[in-house]
Amino acid sequence: MSPPRTGALRAAARADLARLRARYPAQFRADRAARARLVVGLGVLVGLTALACWRLDMSVARILHGLGRLGTFAVLMLPPSPEGHLWTFLHALGETLGIAFLGTLTAAMLAFPVAFLAARNVVPNPFARFAVRRGLDILRSVDVLIWALIWINVVGLGPFAGLLAIACSDVGALGKLFSEAIETCDRRAGEGVVASGGSALHRIRFGLIPGVLPVLASQVLYFFESNTRSATIIGIVGAGGIGQYLTELIRVLELQQVAFLVLMILVTVAAIDWVSTRLRRAIIGPAAR
Template identity: 60%
Template sequence: MSLALTATERADILRRHEAAIRGSLRTKLVTIGTIAALAGLFLYGLTTLETSIWKIIAGLGNLGSFVVLMLPPDPGSWTRALIFLQALFETIAIAFLGTVLAAILALPLGFIAARNVVANRVVHFLARRSLDTVRGVDALIWALIWVNVVGLGPFAGMLAIMTSDLGAFGKLYSEAIEATDRKAVDGVASVGGGKAHEIRFGLLPQVLPVIASQVLYFIESNTRSSTIIGIVGAGGIGLYLAETIRTLEWQQVSFLILLILAAVSAIDFLSGKLRFAIIGKRAS
């Protein structure tokens, strides 16, 4: 039996599904408008930011001079090296504690912001916009706010990381919950389970591996962020990094950078091991 379509059958299919095949005029206009807006933004950035490849080429010589000044990495003294190491562990503690607290506090917010858990549109809208508001403020700004609220030190840094990640985790959790398979929830409901049972046995087992993976990644990412917020007085190794840059101690700067890179690499290695322990090995 031949599966080839006749000209009449092909024309009939095109007529009945013309909107899906060729797209509507509105969709085409929106697509063209979006591409034009992005292209305009790109050209605007090139012109207003004074982008120049020649400036980059000319600046490569200055970059080489900085690299020469930073070699070899040297903390200055053993006492100074121990101070730097202590500040590094403080930075890691800020990132770890802030991330874990944000992950815990964001869990109920993620369920409230998920459409398949809370059907009330007003509650869903308020939850999403609240998370957007918190997430819209950078961690460095939160650090400046918390430094003025609780004073200088690592406690302000931890609060800044926690607040910044709260909005991000809430959004990621809600999207992960909305992407879950409804069959598991229906199965729990079919045997008489209530709403709490549906969440505990139907949704949580599906989203926990995703949540764990996201938390592990954020711990690694926030180790770098904690370095930046330390510059504004929120504790950690960033304070010493800013100090050595201001005093032009470039060998100490390179030593601090190497410490940060080593810490991030170690955390990345450990988080990878933990991630595969939670979600399983890679598919071969």
Template identity: 55%
Template sequence: MSRSPTLRDAALAEMAAITARHPQHFRALPPTRVKAGALALAAIMLLTIGLWRLDFAPSRLIDGVGQLIHFLGLMLPPAPGTWSRTLLIFQGLAETLAIAFLGTLGAAIIAFPLGFLAARNTSISRVVHFLSRRVLDGVRGIDSLIWALIWVSVVGLGPFAGVLAILTSDIGTFGKLFSEAIEAADRKPVEGVTASGGGKLHGIRFGVLPAVLPVMAGHVLYMLESNTRSSTIIGIVGAGGIGLMLSEMIRMLEWDVVSFIVLLILAAVGVIDVISGRLRAALAGRR
């Protein structure tokens, strides 16, 4: 006499049938998903530890927002102060714009040949390519504010240190951007020049340059806009420009003058943004 299946056997049979009908829901987690889950868990743990070590407290944040509103009230209405101070403010703004322009232009000129040395398809050799990349990474890895502190110690206070700080910092950035644009250029024009009997320099001159120059010009215009803000910050450490006056007004608690300077900086950045945006659009239309 056969024994009737137990309840356990029936459950196992039903589970096997369900697994056969829907195998995708019973597969083991793929290694990529396990790694992603582990990285997400590690990120959450790191965030939690960081908030704990940095004494993050919502009450302090709420109190800080209230203090910020109080300072904003002191900044209104914006006022430049005396006529002589107004002239100094506009002189500092002009100095800041000059620092940004000269530093950006000088960095672009120096980084132009370095970009060809750092690009894989135009470099002289693998050794030169590797060394050029590492040098550019090292220069780019130091913030412009640190370069400003270095150059102020070397050449003294003033806008000259600011120009050198922007120039040095942007050489690494432009070198990387230019080399990537050169590596991404279409190879067909270079192959056509080579097939016509031209050498490597002819291929770069007539095959690579026409394609990458508009891209490089767009990068320069964008960095000019960014460096207008950066030159304000480096002025705080004595590298010239309106940043030094902004720092002095904050220390003197002249909040109405501070707001006036901030509005001037925002207006200057906005105008440069509009102009550079139109120039970039014009360059893109010509490509």
């Protein structure tokens, strides 16, 4: 396009903009109050960030110094080696997987019936729903590490405490997700069951459950993958699994063994992610591919 033609189009656009400004002045008027709120909000955010950095003693010098030490630790971790403890580490890794699997399964089995009591399209009574939802909130608000510390004092050290910790933490989260999936389920199937003479229980069994079951199964698979990492963390406080060895080896600076354990965990999580992705696709169907 030639420069004169471009100049003519630019002039026409400016003239049209001037006509629009004259016709709709309110739309082009600057909202000074909104700008002031934006500036104040950004100022508060910057102030809170600066306060947090000051209170937490954050500084560029400490970060750079820490990066240097991190590089030293990374060199000491090479090459990763089990140093004769391979079978011990494999046994601990299997224990971690067992904690994650049984904890997730227990939580799913407990959350499944409770989720129907928290769903609006199943229990119309708002007071009953409120009580169930607040109970799920209480379970969900306590971190799995806190649950592990609680159960260690109740049932003692070991993987059983870790299993119970994951189950308690996940009941609240899975119950909330399950209830939301049930509420968003297509109601036409349940209405069809009732229209054909079915009871309220039949509506749930044949109208709701088949529609939400693939979504629930997908969520359980994801939680199993996530709980594999959580089972590693709670092992640090004595709840069984590979986390016990990880924290002990870090304390005595056996960094080559630490690197080997980290690699084992990474490979295991990647394998579980690959398998669970395939299972989710098989459960949900071709639409998930």
